[in-house]
Amino acid sequence: MASVSEILVQNLTYHHDPSAPASLSDINIDLPKGSRTILIGANGAGKSTLLQILAGKRLVTSEGAQILIQGRDVFRQSLPGVTYLGTEWKVLTEAIVASGAMNPVVRGDIVVEHLLNSVGGYRHKERRDYLLDILDVDLDWHMHAISDGERRRVQLCMGLMQPWDVLLLDEVTVDLDVQVRDDLLSFLKEDGECRSATILYATHIFDGLNEFPTHIAHMRFGSFVTNPIPWPASTIDPPVGNNVGVLDRALFPIALRWLREDREYRRVLESAGRRTRGARRGQALPSSSEEFYRKYDYSH
Numbered sequence: 001m002a003s004v005s006e007i008l009v010q011n012l013t014y015h016h017d018p019s020a021p022a023s024l025s026d027i028n029i030d031l032p033k034g035s036r037t038i039l040i041g042a043n044g045a046g047k048s049t050l051l052q053i054l055a056g057k058r059l060v061t062s063e064g065a066q067i068l069i070q071g072r073d074v075f076r077q078s079l080p081g082v083t084y085l086g087t088e089w090k091v092l093t094e095a096i097v098a099s100g101a102m103n104p105v106v107r108g109d110i111v112v113e114h115l116l117n118s119v120g121g122y123r124h125k126e127r128r129d130y131l132l133d134i135l136d137v138d139l140d141w142h143m144h145a146i147s148d149g150e151r152r153r154v155q156l157c158m159g160l161m162q163p164w165d166v167l168l169l170d171e172v173t174v175d176l177d178v179q180v181r182d183d184l185l186s187f188l189k190e191d192g193e194c195r196s197a198t199i200l201y202a203t204h205i206f207d208g209l210n211e212f213p214t215h216i217a218h219m220r221f222g223s224f225v226t227n228p229i230p231w232p233a234s235t236i237d238p239p240v241g242n243n244v245g246v247l248d249r250a251l252f253p254i255a256l257r258w259l260r261e262d263r264e265y266r267r268v269l270e271s272a273g274r275r276t277r278g279a280r281r282g283q284a285l286p287s288s289s290e291e292f293y294r295k296y297d298y299s300h
């Protein structure tokens, strides 16, 4: 693999809200063309925020920050080869379908074949047909009358029909059954290898993922604890009790260990005064509040 930077981020700090702590702090990553990186981190670690910034969906104003894909600034130059698929994409598509707006083909109740053609399916017929097969999509489905997982498959087909150079994936496989998920991951890996395309993928599902990445990375509290490192990772100690080579390639125990370390780290911060999560033991509800909740407890 050539070591040309495809995604380069330098000195990135980002606040969703200027009065709140940074959601991303001093991020520096350099991903080569053709790499497939899995972002691992607990809920709230900053994975989605990073992917949205790379997709040009959030403007970064911090001084000195550089966010480049193929050497181009993601905010200043359009990047036609960059595809972002995230959870709000589903919401967006549902909103379009529900409103019947945006596109003359969309009239509330839309047939999948029309929907795909309205976003260029006819131009990418070969890829579209391949994706229709592996995602097991029926062209005659009506978008308003299918399951969440089926709708997700149509949306993946829509998003992946056009060949991409850089694919930013934010947990898009949650609704998929295991067979479709496995076929999709195989397609993404083979397609990426064939075209030397780059993937950055945030997920919490590690089943069947061991052979997918070329790199893995660990985010915690908006920073990289482990910057993207090649996978399988010779620099990571094998999980405790594991001396077997094949398990050294298992992502799940590594992700679990990293997340447990994150929890421990947060507990140390909490004992030093950071705002706590979880149960607030020893903290009784004021009697006036308890009286109020007894009166308006709708679960009875």
Ligand SMILES: Nc1ncnc2c1ncn2[C@@H]1O[C@H](COP(=O)(O)OP(=O)(O)OP(=O)(O)O)[C@@H](O)[C@H]1O
Pocket (backbone or CB within 6 Å): 016, 017, 023, 041, 042, 043, 044, 045, 046, 047, 048, 049, 050
């Ligand atoms: N719209 C928002 N406004 C304010 N803060 C936000 C917003 N979205 C996210 N955050 C905060 O930014 C931080 C990073 O959130 P982000 O969604 O990037 O995490 P994540 O790693 O993708 O989490 P998850 O695994 O749950 O998807 C969190 O502390 C979160 O509370």
